[in-house]
Amino acid sequence: MQVKTEAIVFSALKYGEADLIVKAFTKSNGLKSYLLRNILKSKKGRLRVAMFQPLMQLEIEATHKDKGTLESIREAKVITHYQSLHTQLSKSAIVFFVSDMLRTVIQEEEENSRLYTYLSVTTLWLDENTDIANFHLLFLVKLTGYLGFYPDDTEVEHDYFNLLDGTFEPSETNLYCRTGNSVSILKELLGINFDELSNLKLNQQQRSEFLNMLLQYYELHLHGFKKPRSLAVLNSIFS
Structure with missing residues (x-):
């Protein structure tokens, strides 16, 4: 055909x-x-x-x-001529990490126009903006919505996030419950869009710890998921 x-x-x-x-x-x-x-x-x-x-x-x-x-x-x-996506070192590192993730987590051989539009629009945003150090964090959080395991934020006021169930809870119920700074970052990311990313101030350690939690969340919800090799390069660029 x-x-x-x-x-x-x-x-x-x-x-x-x-x-x-x-x-x-x-x-x-x-x-x-x-x-x-x-x-x-x-x-x-x-x-x-x-x-x-x-x-x-x-x-x-x-x-x-x-x-x-x-x-x-x-x-x-x-159809899209990028201005900086493949020429700026920091953006290139994000591009390789994101494409690595997408190659691993997207397997469907059927039309998904919503997911396609999300990938297209966010890639353009990355090309056109400069405050991009936390782009991949918000990108991966929002991507879970298209993959079927977006965090349930109906009780987002609770201190613990259950990675296994994707829910916020008032106390620790299993070995996959997390609390502390990374959960606070998750709550912030659930409430913003890409144009508000400049308001999120994180240092390298906070960014790395949150990303590790997020990748564990992916691992628990996607069979056969493995951390991408490009993660080490990404961490070195933003260290």
């Missing part, structure tokens, strides 16, 4: 001497994997390696066989 759709690149891995395997989240069909033959050697082809950097937003013409095998892309064009 021939498909024309928007797509957000999650990863591009070298395969053999000249090929790339690209994972992308498409607006029409969810997550897809594509084999781009000879792209690393071709100088005159319609597809360029630079198009397939993490979180690039493209319009593609592709062939989808939908048989669980690698698909193919006939044509692609960049």
Whole structure:
């Protein structure tokens, strides 16, 4: 089936001497994997390696066989020309971490326009703004809403957050209950949008401790989840 759709690149891995395997989240069909033959050697082809950097937003013409095998892309064009996303060191670190996370946690091969719009809009926000040190924290908190385990904030006034159940509780009920500064940060993030991120003042230790709690939350709710390798790079950039 021939498909024309928007797509957000999650990863591009070298395969053999000249090929790339690209994972992308498409607006029409969810997550897809594509084999781009000879792209690393071709100088005159319609597809360029630079198009397939993490979180690039493209319009593609592709062939989808939908048989669980690698698909193919006939044509692609960049629909969002970023100003700083891949050139500023701090933003690049966030981009690699976020794309690493997305590649791990998003597996659905079906249309999800709400999730696609979220990824598109937030990536644009990251490109256009400068106060971005806590972007990935809010991004991951809000992403849980699209993955089905957004924290239940109906009793957000309680001191403990139960990572296993995703609820706030007045006392510790199991080994996965957390309290203290990281829970306070979670409460703040649940109540703000991206334009309010500049009001959240965190040091490196607070940011790291909260992210570790958040990744444990992901691990408890997503089978087979593992911390991305890019986490160490991200922590070093914002240390």
